Amino acid sequence: MSTSVKERICTIECPECEFDFSLEAPSKGEVIACPDCQLNLLVTGVTGETVDVELTETDAEDWGQ
Template sequence: MSTVATLCPECETELSLPPLTEGETVNCPECLLTLRVTHLEQGRVELELVEAELRDWGQ
């Protein structure tokens, strides 16, 4: 099982990821953000930040 190396687009930490498919999400162990795989091509992975929707609890 091979891994793919890429950088977190937010904190630029090097990530070593297992084989992924487009649309999967991963968490950066450094900045703890959730990232979505947007593009895979010839061992290259592009990631984008997943925007968290916060609920307004009326407080």
């Protein structure tokens, strides 16, 4: 019983909208987009099936202060 490639599905919770979604084998440093609110999330750590993400700074919009 050996699988050369084991797909690891990880669960991610968006820190902005709390939407739960799954991603296949994310890696630290990867930037992903929340499928719900479309914000960019930076993967800061992967532990087993738990993925830590944080919002990335976006300056494409919201120039005002």
